[in-house]
Structure formats: structure tokens, C-alpha cells
Amino acid sequence: MRSIPIAPRPRIFPSARGDFFSRALPYGLCLLLLAAALIASVAIGAVPIPPGQVWSILWGTSDSAGLPPSLASIVWDLRLPRTIFVMLLGMALASSGAAFQGIFRNPLADPYLLGIGSGASLGVAIAITIPGFAPSSPVIPVFAFAGALFLVIMVYGWARPGRDSASSTRLILAGVAAGAFAQSLAAFLFYRTVEQTQRAIAWLMGGLLLGGWDPVRLSLPYILIGILIMFAMGRVLNLLQFGEEQAEQTGLNVQRARWILIITASMTTAAGVAFGGVIGFIGLAVPHLARLLWGGDYRRLLPLATLLGASVLLLADLLARTLLAPQQLPVGIVTALLGAPFFFYLLRRNGASR
Incomplete structure (x- = not known):
């Protein structure tokens, strides 16, 4: 009787291990790149500080006792807060941009699609018209944040997105129109207050307004909460790529999901833009x-x-x-x-x- 060959037993653990490494590799590469960027941002500047000295200053080791006090002040009061805020701002913009591209299924979507940048610009323009305004005043981020959120809410109210296929188009067009209107008003106010606009123009080009730890403390809750909500809705964004009708057939409440994502991404972007500029x-x-x-x-x-x-x-x-x-x-x-x-x-x- 002819024997039937038996297939070799599958090796589960090596393949599972390989699959784990293939999934973890991108995260490891991104974390290594982020660690290198963080070290370079703190160490490199007008006064270069070797990474070893930066480490000693941050952890308060015995090696830091012989270093000049000015180096510790540069690290703790200038470079470290700026580095952390820039990191948070990059996280906010990239995550919000990815979310908007998924919401609208549009590769050209970005965090400013619904007029967030223009609304923040209008807020800054209003701030500089306040009597007694100082260019370094912390009131600028407050007005920028309020202007960005106000314009997003106004755009969403104008568009009144519904269940039809044109709702995303209406929302985008409303954002473009409202953004152009807000930008025109901001330009008019800047023109009327020329003597105060240098600081505002620097903000419009992405100049960080305030130093120290205040931008980190004030923006951190909004950015982290927004990013975590968007992470939790990754599966929802995957479903939205099939279209609203098919996503609803899976039991997803499309309008509520889109509303949550839009508000979350807008809040996250506005928190970063308020201090970092456009x-x-x-x-x-x-x-x-x-x-x-x-x-x-x-x-x-x-x-x-x-x-x-x-x-x-x-x-x-x-x-x-x-x-x-x-x-x-x-x-x-x-x-x-x-x-x-x-x-x-x-x-x-x-x-x-x-």
C-alpha cells in the first residue's frame, strides 16, 4: 500500500515572530528618528552643547556640577521647552492632516482645510487692535485659538453636512469661502495697524510666539487628548474609505463619527497653531x-x-x-x-x- 506523505507541521512561532518584527519595525524607526531629532534640537544652537552635557544637565548627574549655570539655563529655560512644543506641534499637524485626508477621502486635505489657519489669523488681527496691545502679549494665542474654533463651528453650521454624497463637498467649499473671507478681514486689520504687524506677520509665517513652558502647559492637554481620540478612531477612518453608504451598512453612525473627527482634528490643530503660527x-x-x-x-x-x-x-x-x-x-x-x-x-x- 502506497504511503501518503504527511505535510510538515507549520512553524507557528518563527512566522509570528517575523510578523511581529515587521509590524514593530516602522514604529522603532520613527522612534529612533524622533530621539535623534530631540537630541539635536536641544544640543545644537548658537551655543553648542555636547549631548553628554545635555544628558548630565537633564538628569542632574554629578558631571553637571562643574558646568556653567548658563548652560543649564539655556537647556531648561530655552531649548527644552521649545523642543517639546515643536514636537507637540508636529504631532498635532501630522495627525490632524492624516485624519482630514481620511474624513474627506481627499489626498489634498490638510489641517487648514476648514479655515483654521484663516480663523486664527483673524483672531490675531483682532488682538493687535486692542488698545495697549504689546507684541509679546500672551493674549495672541488666546485670540488665535478662539478665532480658529469659531470659524470651524461657523463653517460646519453653514455647510450643514447631511447624508447625501455632496455633504463633504459643501463642507470643503464652505471652508474655502469662510477662510478667504477671514483672511481678507485679517489683511484689512493688519493694514490699519501697521506699527503692530511685525510680530503678527512672524506668527503667520510660523514664528513661535512665546518662549518658556507656557505654550507647552497650555497646549498639551488639547493636543494629547485630540491625538488619542484620533488614534482610537483609526478603524472608523478605515471604514470611511469605502464610502458613507457602505460604512453605514457596517453599523457605523457616519455623521456622528465624522462630526467627532472633524471637531477633534480642528481642536488639535487650533491648539498648536495658537502658539506656533500657521x-x-x-x-x-x-x-x-x-x-x-x-x-x-x-x-x-x-x-x-x-x-x-x-x-x-x-x-x-x-x-x-x-x-x-x-x-x-x-x-x-x-x-x-x-x-x-x-x-x-x-x-x-x-x-x-x-
């Missing part, structure tokens, strides 16, 4: 880069784009601080100079693939 291309190009490298599953795309956005903005801020040292460029200029060519590359690559 910084372009991070929320547009970084999600594309993460999608190009690791696919379009939003459960992975959102955290990877968030880590990558923090690293990219930290490196851009480092260039802004060192290119024309001791002068500092607004970081928005650097991101535009670097992001525009990259985005043209993406457009050409996508066109060639089709």
Missing part, C-alpha cells in the same frame, strides 16, 4: 510620506504619521534656528521650502504610476 506642508506631506512607506491602514498610519511629523518639524525648526544664526527664520518658511518640492515629487510619482 505652518504649512507638515499636515499635507507627512501623512503622504507615511502612507507611501507603510500603507494606508489608519490604525497604523495615524501613529506613524504623528511620530514622523514630530521629527520632521523638529529638524525643520533646527534648520530655521541655524541657517542664518544668530537670526532665526520662521519655521513655516523652511517647511514650505522643503515641503513644496517633495509634494511635487509625490504628484509626479502618482501620475507616473497611473
Whole structure:
């Protein structure tokens, strides 16, 4: 009788281990890049500080006792708070940009799609018309945050998104119209108060307004809560890619999910923009880069784009601080100079693939 060969027993653990490493590798690479960007941001500047000394100052080791007190002040009072805030701002813009691209299924969507940048600009323009306004006043971020959220709520009320397929288009068009209107009002107010506009113009180009730990303390709750909510809704964003009708057939309340995502992404962006200014291309190009490298599953795309956005903005801020040292460029200029060519590359690559 002829024997039947028995298939070898599958090796479960090696394949599972390989699958785990393949899934964890992108997160490890992003974390390594972020760690390098953090170290470089704190160590490099007008007064270079070796990474070993930075480590001693941060952890208060015995080696830091012999260092000049001015180095500790530079690290704790200047560079570290700026580094942490820039990291948070990059996270906010990249995660919100990825969320907006998923909500509207539009690769050109970015965090300013619904007029957040224009609303924040109008808030700053109103702030500089206040009698006794000081260019370094902390009232600017408050007005910027209020203006951004007010415009988003107004856009959502105007568009009245419903269940029809044109609801996303109405929302985008309402955002474009409201943004243009708010930008025109802001330009008019800037024109009427020329003597106070230098600080405001620096903010519009992505110049960080306030130093110290206040921007970190005030923006941290909004940004972290918003990012965590968007992470939790990664599966919802995956379902939205099939269209509203098919997503509803899975039991998803599409309108409520979209409303939560839009408000969350807008709040997260407004919290960062209020202190960091309008910084372009991070929320547009970084999600594309993460999608190009690791696919379009939003459960992975959102955290990877968030880590990558923090690293990219930290490196851009480092260039802004060192290119024309001791002068500092607004970081928005650097991101535009670097992001525009990259985005043209993406457009050409996508066109060639089709």
C-alpha cells in the first residue's frame, strides 16, 4: 500500500515572530528618528552643547556640577521647552492632516482645510487692535485659538453636512469661502495697524510666539487628548474609505463619527497653531510620506504619521534656528521650502504610476 506523505507541521512561532518584527519595525524607526531629532534640537544652537552635557544637565548627574549655570539655563529655560512644543506641534499637524485626508477621502486635505489657519489669523488681527496691545502679549494665542474654533463651528453650521454624497463637498467649499473671507478681514486689520504687524506677520509665517513652558502647559492637554481620540478612531477612518453608504451598512453612525473627527482634528490643530503660527506642508506631506512607506491602514498610519511629523518639524525648526544664526527664520518658511518640492515629487510619482 502506497504511503501518503504527511505535510510538515507549520512553524507557528518563527512566522509570528517575523510578523511581529515587521509590524514593530516602522514604529522603532520613527522612534529612533524622533530621539535623534530631540537630541539635536536641544544640543545644537548658537551655543553648542555636547549631548553628554545635555544628558548630565537633564538628569542632574554629578558631571553637571562643574558646568556653567548658563548652560543649564539655556537647556531648561530655552531649548527644552521649545523642543517639546515643536514636537507637540508636529504631532498635532501630522495627525490632524492624516485624519482630514481620511474624513474627506481627499489626498489634498490638510489641517487648514476648514479655515483654521484663516480663523486664527483673524483672531490675531483682532488682538493687535486692542488698545495697549504689546507684541509679546500672551493674549495672541488666546485670540488665535478662539478665532480658529469659531470659524470651524461657523463653517460646519453653514455647510450643514447631511447624508447625501455632496455633504463633504459643501463642507470643503464652505471652508474655502469662510477662510478667504477671514483672511481678507485679517489683511484689512493688519493694514490699519501697521506699527503692530511685525510680530503678527512672524506668527503667520510660523514664528513661535512665546518662549518658556507656557505654550507647552497650555497646549498639551488639547493636543494629547485630540491625538488619542484620533488614534482610537483609526478603524472608523478605515471604514470611511469605502464610502458613507457602505460604512453605514457596517453599523457605523457616519455623521456622528465624522462630526467627532472633524471637531477633534480642528481642536488639535487650533491648539498648536495658537502658539506656533500657521505652518504649512507638515499636515499635507507627512501623512503622504507615511502612507507611501507603510500603507494606508489608519490604525497604523495615524501613529506613524504623528511620530514622523514630530521629527520632521523638529529638524525643520533646527534648520530655521541655524541657517542664518544668530537670526532665526520662521519655521513655516523652511517647511514650505522643503515641503513644496517633495509634494511635487509625490504628484509626479502618482501620475507616473497611473
